[in-house]
Amino acid sequence: MPQRTAIAISLILTSSLALAQQKTVTVFGNFTGQDQQSFQKVINAFEAKNPGIKVNYTGSADFVTLINVRVQAGNYPDIAAIPQPGVMYDLAQKGVLVPLWNSALTLVKRNYSPAWLDLGTAEDGKAYGIFHRVNVKGLVFYNKTAFKNAGYKVPKTWPELQALTKKMAATKTAPWCIGIESGGATGWAATDWLENILLRTAPASVYDKWITNKVKFDSPEVRKAWGVLDDIVTTPGYVYGGKTTVAVTNFRDASQGVYANPAKCWMNLQGSFATGFLQDDVQANLDKEVGVFMLPMIDEKLPTTLEVGGDQYVVFKGKDRPEVKKFMEFLATGASAAPWAADGGALFPHKDQNRKAYKTQLEQSFVRILLSAKAARFDASDAMPSAVNLAFWKGTTDYFTGKNLDQVLKDIDAAYGK
Numbered sequence: 164m165p166q167r168t169a170i171a172i173s174l175i176l177t178s179s180l181a182l183a184q185q186k187t188v189t190v191f192g193n194f195t196g197q198d199q200q201s202f203q204k205v206i207n208a209f210e211a212k213n214p215g216i217k218v219n220y221t222g223s224a225d226f227v228t229l230i231n232v233r234v235q236a237g238n239y240p241d242i243a244a245i246p247q248p249g250v251m252y253d254l255a256q257k258g259v260l261v262p263l264w265n266s267a268l269t270l271v272k273r274n275y276s277p278a279w280l281d282l283g284t285a286e287d288g289k290a291y292g293i294f295h296r297v298n299v300k301g302l303v304f305y306n307k308t309a310f311k312n313a314g315y316k317v318p319k320t321w322p323e324l325q326a327l328t329k330k331m332a333a334t335k336t337a338p339w340c341i342g343i344e345s346g347g348a349t350g351w352a353a354t355d356w357l358e359n360i361l362l363r364t365a366p367a368s369v370y371d372k373w374i375t376n377k378v379k380f381d382s383p384e385v386r387k388a389w390g391v392l393d394d395i396v397t398t399p400g401y402v403y404g405g406k407t408t409v410a411v412t413n414f415r416d417a418s419q420g421v422y423a424n425p426a427k428c429w430m431n432l433q434g435s436f437a438t439g440f441l442q443d444d445v446q447a448n449l450d451k452e453v454g455v456f457m458l459p460m461i462d463e464k465l466p467t468t469l470e471v472g473g474d475q476y477v478v479f480k481g482k483d484r485p486e487v488k489k490f491m492e493f494l495a496t497g498a499s500a501a502p503w504a505a506d507g508g509a510l511f512p513h514k515d516q517n518r519k520a521y522k523t524q525l526e527q528s529f530v531r532i533l534l535s536a537k538a539a540r541f542d543a544s545d546a547m548p549s550a551v552n553l554a555f556w557k558g559t560t561d562y563f564t565g566k567n568l569d570q571v572l573k574d575i576d577a578a579y580g581k
Contacts, residue, residue: 186486188218191233192244192474193226194296197439201509202296204502209493216486224347227549234259239479241487244295246474247545248282249552251292254477255285261478262289264488270495274514278539283475295494296509297473299533300434300542301359306421307454310429317454321363321461328401331429337403339395340428342417343410343560350556352414353392353563354544355470356432361388362468363461367540370468374546376579380558381572389568391461396563403428410563415440422452432458434472435529439508446507449523457532469536472545473512554578 194202199222206218221240223229227250230243234254245251254260263271263283271280271293283292310317315331318324331338343352361370365384372378373385396406403420404412418437420427422445431437438449445452460467476494478487493499497516503509504520510529521527544555558575562568 186216186484188216188242188487188490189240190218190220190242190244190476190490191226191230191240192220192222193224193246194244194474195222195224197506197508198222198296201503201506204506205295205494205499208499208502209490212493213486213489216489218490230254239482241482241484242476242478242491244474244476245292246472247549247552248292248475248541249546249548251283251475251477252285253549255287255289255291259480260285260291261480261483262291263293264483267293267488267492267495270492274495274497275512276514276534276536276539279512282541291477292475293477293491293495294473294475294512295499296503297471297512297533298434298436298510299529300355300470300472301362301458302433302435302437302455302529303458304418304421304431304433304437305429305454305456306426307452309426310454315429317456318459320463321459324459328395332398332400335400336426337428338401338430340403340412340417340420340431341396341409342412342414343563344413348556349410350558350560351544352417352433353409353559354555355434355542356392357385357388357559358543359432359458359470360391360461361385361543362470362540363458363465364388364391365462366465367468367538370540370543374543376551376576379572380555380575381569385572386568389562389572393568406563407565410560419445435510435526436508438523438526449525453525455525455528466538467536468538468540469532470542471533471536471539472542548579551575551578 199220202220206220209218210216227247233239234257239259268290279294280290283294284290315327318327328338343350345351361384364387369378369384378384396402396409402409418431418433418440419442421429421431422442438446476491478491497513500511500513500516501520504511505522507522507526510533512533518527518530521530544552547555554575558571562571
């Protein structure tokens with residue numbers, strides 16, 4: 164046999180042996196498009212450090228439906244990236260998840276604030292979830308240059324925001340752009356409004372009891388929060404297009420209205436992830452174009468509580484192989500955050516992350532808000548049972564299309580127990 168042929172055969176055999184020895188981890192989540200591309204960079208960083216492990220990610224916008232179908236069929240992925248704690252609680256109750264093992268728990272306790280461990284813990288008291296990409300909500304985005312040219316100042320109190328809103332309305336450009344259309348998830352943006360208002364008008368304990376149905380939607384506290392939103396959307400000139408257009412305006416388009424020429428509105432309430440879908444020319448100059456302030460407290464006697472959201476990763480029963488555990492523990496480190504942080508549009512809760520990985524001062528400011536928060540609560544609708552979450556989305560949509568609020572509140576409460 165010629166020497167070159169022998170070498171070629173040897174290389175093929177070596178390569179085949181390496182492939183045969185390679186271990187595979189499967190991950191299923193809800194992020195697609197650009198988010199999926201950014202997560203692939205996280206996977207690439209892991210695989211570079213662990214050449215014997217291949218991670219295959221599959222994403223679907225219908226994640227919640229499909230993961231339940233797969234669980235019913237016993238067709239589990241190794242790992243799922245769950246955007247709603249309520250789904251994790253359901254799966255834990257069904258006994259299909261593996262609690263975090265000691266080395267993973269140690270990492271989470273060392274590298275996260277206690278709130279994230281609490282959010283990843285099910286009703287049985289066991290921790291199942293490791294959070295990775297997260298976001299901050301209750302942020303008011305504005306056009307920095309237009310604000311300055313108009314002589315507006317960032318409001319620090321609710322009365323100051325009310326005065327500014329009235330002043331803006333007098334210019335005939337609406338103070339607020341609000342859009343809640345989001346395909347099958349239409350309504351979620353309105354639930355963010357109500358959750359943030361409730362955290363500013365009632366103690367966090369009320370918010371917690373609301374999630375667990377110990378405080379009803381048809382309660383004085385929730386009605387009060389809804390009244391604050393109603394005052395904004397029903398006052399003529401306060402919302403671009405008026406109340407009835409909110410349900411048919413896409414949430415991304417509403418965000419972009421602030422930077423349109425001419426501007427459609429002055430302010431938009433959104434999460435930190437909004438930087439990922441603003442106009443290209445605005446995204447290219449975030450620090451120059453975009454200003455942000457927190458929605459002020461309404462009852463100033465209450466402590467400030469931050470609303471957050473995010474994806475937590477869980478391992479399914481029988482899937483806790485060494486390579487699966489290794490990838491999970493990688494996600495609990497700042498090294499796994501850097502590739503996605505550099506792409507923009509995402510925040511990470513890891514204490515050991517490199518904040519300079521974020522390309523803009525704006526996103527670095529979001530990280531400071533996230534890591535310095537003394538109290539935080541997860542997006543309430545996402546923490547509620549799936550049926551209630553869907554009813555909440557539908558209820559807010561019904562409200563904006565004219566349904567009586569009394570009936571809306573009763574409809575959502577009725578979703579408990581279904």
